[in-house]
Amino acid sequence: MARIFVDPSIRNCAQALLMEALEDVNRRVSCGDSFWAARTRVLEMHANEWVRLYGKDAADQAVRGLHMLAPAEVLDRETRRTVRNREVAECRAHLAARDPKRNTWINRAWLSLFGMRLY
Known part of the structure; x- marks a missing residue:
């Protein structure tokens, strides 16, 4: 070696x-x-x-x-939090604008908790 x-x-x-x-x-x-x-x-x-x-x-x-x-x-932690918040905001905007039938309360709650869409 x-x-x-x-x-x-x-x-x-x-x-x-x-x-x-x-x-x-x-x-x-x-x-x-x-x-x-x-x-x-x-x-x-x-x-x-x-x-x-x-x-x-x-x-x-x-x-x-x-x-x-x-x-x-x-x-770092603050940057990861910023990235996650940005991705959640983009997903919410996408749900509201392009997929309104799936913009339900459960999907919005799932986004708030886990940062991704449920379905």
């Missing part, structure tokens, strides 16, 4: 870059972007600059770290 030794300064730098990227992704998702689009946009904006400023090893670790995290691991 091969051992890989990573310079601690590179690892610390990659962690700092990753935390900066996570904050930027959270900000973009709070403003209305989807997680996947926000993550892609953040990487497009910062990856080349990270390579230029901090080196390929640190930038590569930060990019891999961001790609390995699921949305629930990246988004």
